[in-house]
Amino acid sequence: MAKNKTRAQQRVRNKSEKSANTEPNTAQPANDFGERAGFFRRLAAMVYDVLVAVAVGMCAAMVMIVTLIVMLKNGGLDMQGFAEPADLIQASTGYKLLIQSWVGLWVAGFFLWFWKRGGQTLGMRAWRLRIFSTVEEPVTMTRLITRLVGSLFGLGTLLVLFDVKEKQSLQDRLAKTEVLKLSKEANDHKSW
Structure with a gap:
């Protein structure tokens, strides 16, 4: 673990030095640049992110439902004998599945976009957390998708409660990643 932590700390230091375009800041202790985050800090970030993800999901659902209603009313889709588009949408497993898949894609896209662009979601940024690779490779989209699926809707984070050492x-x-706590200075990046 010490080897992995050192790599992540060095990457954060290098990025901070490049963005500040100054000499390395040796006044800050090394742990400002990368101690692994504990359960409660991750949980707090997850609460923030769930609120945003719900809003993203609601907007995505609204767009899809309005699109379906317009298409059904204008004859673009068959009403299948129903008088109102809303009745058809509620009765149809296919339409429900379409809406749920659409919402799922947008919510997954929310997490993946933020993780790929800066290693942080909005909640992670508020709690000064960031994703780093534990291997000498960049965090690819495939690894981020693995990370998203492996989270099991947040249940994967419970392992941190039982693995207090790592x-x-x-x-x-x-996904061969780690979530590190950042200093205020290291968290002040403009990668979105």
Whole structure:
């Protein structure tokens, strides 16, 4: 673990030095640049992210439902004998599945976009957390998808409660990533 932590700390230091375009800041202790995050800090970030993800999902659902209603009313889709488009949508397993898949894609896209663009979601940024690779490879979209699926809707993070030494969740282990706490300075990046 010490080897992995050192790599992540060095990457954060290098990025901070490049963005500040100054000499390395040696006044800050090394742990400002990368101690692994514990369960409660991750949980707090997850609460923030769930609120945003619900809003994203609601907007995505609204767009899909309005689109379906317009298409059904204008004859673009068959009403199948129903008088109102809303009745058809509620009765149809296919339409429900379409809406749920659409919402799922948008919510997954929310997490993947933020993780890929800066290693942080909005909640992670508020709690000064960031995803880093534990191997000498960049975090690819495939690894981020593995991380998303491995999270099991947040249940994978429960592993951090039982693994107090390593502080790695199931999704971190599967995707070869780690979530580190950042200093205020290291968290002040403009990668979105």
